[in-house]
Amino acid sequence: MAEFNENAKIWYDGKMVDWKEATVHVMCHALHYGSSVFEGIRCYDTKKGPAIFRLHDHIKRLFNSAKIYRMEIPFTIEQLEQACINIVKINNMRSAYLRPIAFRGYGRLGVDPKDTPVQVVVAALDWGKYLGDEAINIGVDVRVSSWNRMQSNTLPAMAKAGSNYMNSQLIKMEAAADGYLEGIALTPQGLISEGSGENLFLIYGGKIITPPLFASILPGITRDSIITIARELGYVVEEQMIPREMLYIADELFFTGTAAEVTPIKSVDRILIGTGKRGPITERIQKHFFGILTGDIEDKYGWLTPIYV
Numbered sequence: 001m002a003e004f005n006e007n008a009k010i011w012y013d014g015k016m017v018d019w020k021e022a023t024v025h026v027m028c029h030a031l032h033y034g035s036s037v038f039e040g041i042r043c044y045d046t047k048k049g050p051a052i053f054r055l056h057d058h059i060k061r062l063f064n065s066a067k068i069y070r071m072e073i074p075f076t077i078e079q080l081e082q083a084c085i086n087i088v089k090i091n092n093m094r095s096a097y098l099r100p101i102a103f104r105g106y107g108r109l110g111v112d113p114k115d116t117p118v119q120v121v122v123a124a125l126d127w128g129k130y131l132g133d134e135a136i137n138i139g140v141d142v143r144v145s146s147w148n149r150m151q152s153n154t155l156p157a158m159a160k161a162g163s164n165y166m167n168s169q170l171i172k173m174e175a176a177a178d179g180y181l182e183g184i185a186l187t188p189q190g191l192i193s194e195g196s197g198e199n200l201f202l203i204y205g206g207k208i209i210t211p212p213l214f215a216s217i218l219p220g221i222t223r224d225s226i227i228t229i230a231r232e233l234g235y236v237v238e239e240q241m242i243p244r245e246m247l248y249i250a251d252e253l254f255f256t257g258t259a260a261e262v263t264p265i266k267s268v269d270r271i272l273i274g275t276g277k278r279g280p281i282t283e284r285i286q287k288h289f290f291g292i293l294t295g296d297i298e299d300k301y302g303w304l305t306p307i308y309v
């Protein structure tokens with residue numbers, strides 16, 4: 001869970017405000033109709049100082065999410081990138097989880113968002129390991145959810161919209177109620193999609209396989225980073241539709257996400273995956289990924305934006 005620091009400042013429509021001042025009205029459009037788009041971005045404490053991971057790609061995705069919903073963000077990409085940098089600075093943080101969100105605010109009620117202003121917030125939180133401290137090394141136990149991910153003509157999965165997280169909550173709460181850490185959702189057609197807040201990778205016969213964008217997934221930025229790293233390490237990575245049963249016979253499985261980073265999965269529906277421990281390919285990819293984030297491995301793709309230059 002993310003920790004709130006109530007002494008922190010929040011960037012709110014271009015101004016730095018106190019945590020307690022960063023409020024919305026109960027008649028805010030987003031509260032009633034789910035009209036928000038957001039991002040989750042990590043700032044890492046690297047050897048060269050704090051740096052934000054793939055800042056531009058995240059802010060670009062925020063604008064894409066807004067575009068899908070005909071939402072005009074009243075700031076530029078550059079302004080929001082700067083807001084992310086400034087919020088880390090002003091709160092004196094070495095590492096952080098940044099939560100930019102754009103939403104339809106207070107104007108009038110009614111589904112049509114006409115006359116409701118689009119407001120933008122960037123908050124900085126402390127968020128440790130998403131699925132628990134041990135999860136990264138040992139792995140998590142998950143189930144296949146009875147809830148499917150949405151079809152793109154129902155709620156577009158490529159938009160990181162608040163409303164999509166109602167579906168995520170169903171997946172997550174069901175998993176928790178049954179004693180699992182997370183659920184894997186299928187597409188409406190019954191093939192593998194993603195977790196409630198993570199993309200999924202499978203290793204089978206030495207190949208790395210992940211569902212394609214048309215499998216109702218969020219186009220994860222960690223997913224993209226892991227595809228790049230895995231190919232650099234010499235693995236074959238394929239984007240393919242994956243039948244459910246392949247989960248059980250996979251040699252290794254892992255989740256990726258900003259919050260989840262790279263988290264191994266040790267069982268699905270109580271069936272052990274491989275040896276029931278983090279697999280060797282997962283470990284190798286994790287090491288490389290974390291190596292870039294600490295600064296031990298060269299950031300050759302320019303993924304890190306330093307806070308202080």
Ligand code: PPE
Nearest residue numbers: 040196197198199218220221222257258259
């Ligand atoms: N799928 C979903 C549904 C998702 O929410 C995330 C991120 C991903 C895939 C991975 O995307 P990326 O972070 O770009 O690699 N989920 C964010 C929110 C989690 C939350 O509980 O809040 C995150 O990881 O920040």
